[in-house]
Amino acid sequence: MAFRPDHELHRRRFGRNVGLGVTLLAFVMIVFGLTVVKVTNGDPMRAFDHTIRPELAEKARK
Amino acid sequence: MTDINASDISGSAPNEAGFGDYVALLKPRVMSLVVFTAFVGLVVAPVPMHPFVAATCILFIALGGGASGALNMWYDADIDRIMKRTANRPVPSGRVTEGEALAVGLALSGFSVVMLGLASNWFAALFLAFTIFFYAVVYTVWLKRSTPQNIVIGGAAGAFPPMIGWACATGGISIESVMMFALIFAWTPPHFWALALFMRSDYDDAGVPMLTVTHGRKATRAHILGYTVALVPVAVGAALTGIGGPLTLAVAVVLNVWFLIGAARIWRRSEETAIADGYAVEKRFFRFSLAYLFLHFSAFLAEAALKSYGLGGW
Numbered sequence: 001m002a003f004r005p006d007h008e009l010h011r012r013r014f015g016r017n018v019g020l021g022v023t024l025l026a027f028v029m030i031v032f033g034l035t036v037v038k039v040t041n042g043d044p045m046r047a048f049d050h051t052i053r054p055e056l057a058e059k060a061r062k
Numbered sequence: 063m064t065d066i067n068a069s070d071i072s073g074s075a076p077n078e079a080g081f082g083d084y085v086a087l088l089k090p091r092v093m094s095l096v097v098f099t100a101f102v103g104l105v106v107a108p109v110p111m112h113p114f115v116a117a118t119c120i121l122f123i124a125l126g127g128g129a130s131g132a133l134n135m136w137y138d139a140d141i142d143r144i145m146k147r148t149a150n151r152p153v154p155s156g157r158v159t160e161g162e163a164l165a166v167g168l169a170l171s172g173f174s175v176v177m178l179g180l181a182s183n184w185f186a187a188l189f190l191a192f193t194i195f196f197y198a199v200v201y202t203v204w205l206k207r208s209t210p211q212n213i214v215i216g217g218a219a220g221a222f223p224p225m226i227g228w229a230c231a232t233g234g235i236s237i238e239s240v241m242m243f244a245l246i247f248a249w250t251p252p253h254f255w256a257l258a259l260f261m262r263s264d265y266d267d268a269g270v271p272m273l274t275v276t277h278g279r280k281a282t283r284a285h286i287l288g289y290t291v292a293l294v295p296v297a298v299g300a301a302l303t304g305i306g307g308p309l310t311l312a313v314a315v316v317l318n319v320w321f322l323i324g325a326a327r328i329w330r331r332s333e334e335t336a337i338a339d340g341y342a343v344e345k346r347f348f349r350f351s352l353a354y355l356f357l358h359f360s361a362f363l364a365e366a367a368l369k370s371y372g373l374g375g376w
Contacts, residue, residue: 012080019081030118034181037114 079162083152087135087163088128088170095355096127096223102359103227103242106305106366111182111231118181119230123223126174126190130219132167133198136160138206141268147261167198182230189229193222207269210276214289217250218243224359241300245358248293252286252325253351259283259328260341260348283329286347290325294318297358305362307375313361317354324350 006014100123104116111119135142135153139160142148152158171194179187201216209215221243228239258265258274259282265272273282297318301310324347331343368374 009078012078016079016081016084019084030121033114034118037112 077155077157079152079157083157084166086152087132087158087166088125089131089134090128092131092220093124093127095220097124098356099242099246099359100124100223100227102362103224103239104231105227106238106362107228107231108304109231109233115181116230119178119186120227122174122178122181123190123226123230125170126178126194127223129167129170129174130194130197132163132170133194134202136163136167137198137202139163141207141270144268145261145264147264171198178226178230183233185233186226186229189222189226193219193226196222207271210271210273212271213254213273214251217247217254220250221246238300238303238305241296241303242305242359242362244296245293245300246355248289248296249351249355251289252293252321253348253355255282255286255289256328256344256348256351259336259344279333283331287325287329290321294322300358301361302376304376305365307365307368309368309374310361310365313357317357320350321354 097120101120104111104119135151138148139153142151143154148154153160153163171191175187175191175194178190197216197219201212201219205212205216224242224246225235225239228242229235255273258272259279266275273285277285297314298311300306301314306314324343327343328347336344365374
């Protein structure tokens, strides 16, 4: 059975769905990016609980 | 891919919205001004921000501005149908229903405020919430249809974005951000009244008490000149604050002399002369007013860039 070409209305609906999908994807990426930036505070992440941090001792001495 | 023909979808709205119609609800052209001025406010602030956080802040401020645009289109659908300039907007043209516009406006308002709070600080978020309230309720609902000063007071809503950008970075308000606000606030009336002069019958037909309707065109021309004169000390004053410098001051002086000359030309013209040349001077003044604001804020940006090289600033 041959399919008829899509009606213009369906193309519009498809465009709307794609737009919504891209928007949601962008939102996920923004939240992820913000989380990474907030957690690392712009610095490379370090395992604070398990490494010796000499700068803390320096600060305490001052 | 579906096997369906036009007769199967006869019950659907003939003007069903595409994604672009929902984007149009957010008034993208107004949003571009919001994005640019908020960006400048954020960049010239003395507290540096992580570029990703800064970009998301601008995005959420823009979304907040868009949300207030959608709320405005929901409330103003009746007069938008009458005015030629706005008749093709998504709601008056029937592509988006009024309920959808309200839902988009409310949802995006809440979303943008909460996300801005999480991305930067809650002061900036509350400031954004207040701005949305000011545009959607104070301007659209209270002022627009009741007073010819609608543009003057309502202009504050468009002037808040650089203050919000500044608040994102610093968490507060200072003289520099207030001067950026004042610059847009004083610029708005001459900008819109020039538009009202050459969009002749639109506001009359819709019954919006624009100054041209309530006080006549001659009074509007005088008001344009008056507000342009008031704009000069604000623009020069902004250039003398911490975000200004010699470059900004030079730009402010040149732009304001040019703007004043344009306003004086509008003031001197009679309505007959304006009709005869198709409002050429008014249209030129309106176009220049857009460049005026863009160049002013670009100068703040350039001054901040120069400062990072040890040049510029006072």
